[in-house]
Amino acid sequence: MTPSLSAVLGTELGKLKRSLSWSIVVLLPLVMVFAGSFMTLVSQQQLADGWHTLWLRSVVFYGLFPLTLGLGILASLVWRPEHRGGNWNALMSTPVPTLRIVLAKTLAIALLGAVMQLVLLIAVVVTGKLLFGLPGLLPPRYLLVTALLVVAVLPVAAVQSALSMTFRSFAAPVAVALVGAGIAAVALAAELGGVIFVLPHALTARATQLATGTFGDSGQLTAGGSLAIVCASAVLTLLVVALATRFQERRDVRV
């Protein structure tokens, strides 16, 4: 009789119909890729290293702030209707276990994040071909990086989801995302690699730098580096989901 996770996730995705979140998912990466290309065109530089340079210009800055910020906004958007009218009471008065609610929300936000990476990938390929006439196709390692990014947005999705679940405010959790991204940028610039196991926002930022050679990155996509991303992502996501569930399970509904 207990509703299954897939049914609950299906419900969460159903709530995204006509949601503003889709425009963010599409527009944010498009704007970032086009901004990177625009700067290149205006400064009349060449893409010195072809696809690699285009990827680097599209992704590194995006990974530092806009991506985390975008996930923060998506989380607030996904939770916003739950804080309205009688929806919170209704959500907490169904047989759906709290863990499944927390998981489904996290997965819905992460799924939006995954679509965002996909849009980014497509935008890079399209601008590379149409705008710069680059030869061949994007090297496959960037497909792998995209796949790792899809995994790496999970912990930020979990943290931002937990914050937007807890606070009715739309802006406060987004501000936390911004602060998290700032700390992540500083830590990564200082080459504190271990920060990805502590701060979800740093994990996401680090993942966008894979194979770019920026900040502490070697420029190579290694098995060890990829594994570290996947493990950190799994550990942080599980931890945050467990804590958020426990907290929510003890909390009373507000007035």
Place this chain on the structure above:
Amino acid sequence: MDTVTTVNLTKSYGRQAVVQGLDLRIPQGCVYGFLGPNGSGKSTTMKMLLSLVQPSAGEVHIMGEPMNRRTRRRQLARIGSLIEAPPGYGHLTGGENLRLVQRSLGLDEAQVNRAVQAVRLDKQLDKKVANYSLGMKQRLGIAMALAREPRLLILDEPTNGLDPAGIEEIRELLRRLASRGVTVMVSSHLLGEIDKAADHFGILAEGRLLFQGSREQLFAAAVPDVLIDTPEPRQASAVLDGRLTTRVEGGSLRIGGIDNRVTARVVADLVGAGAPIYGVRREEQSLEDVFMTLTAGGRL
């Protein structure tokens, strides 16, 4: 069998106890009218029954099993509820909202359709909930609560925003559900809204239960005033002076709060003192009067 029982149910915020020592008993298959003025603790009590709010003290049993954070999700499969404001996602249509409920609870099409028909929302399903009137939102909320075919229905002021015809429809719906064995608890701060539908009442004031029981017990609880008809009410009043508080009203004397035994003695005394008496009766009371008497007793 009682569907809902609570023992010493209490909720305090800081030093202030907003619900105090409630021992609720809601019999199976009844419509339980939960009445009380604004701020008396109706919503807080209902939230504790649903474990939306954890009691500061006391416990809740629903259908013989404890209701708490550990058991609530299992219990909630058979409880439909609507607390304070109606639910519904504004950016979706009524139909889409109901499909979400159907999907997450694994209900079938027929269950949802029956719920929609019960609240007469069939024609409004394609409209976005953001564009619903308050009454339509209430109906949608009730439909969502009904769709899972609950054994217990907890509705907090469900007639808020409904027009008189809508209120009447909801009353009929509640009676019909109760006749099928569903236990319905419905709150209101207006007695008139639910007195025709409810057969059991709980009356709350300042977080305390002033009365609980059947309609008959409610009438019996508030003893109606005795009216003594006499052409000489002042003389009669003088006879009783010092023993009872009386009030002269035209051709009669009003005496409050005396039982039948005292009434008989009063009449004997008056006759003994030579006061002419041609009628002794108890005042007809409306449920409204009883309610007002009881809540006034709660120092409001």
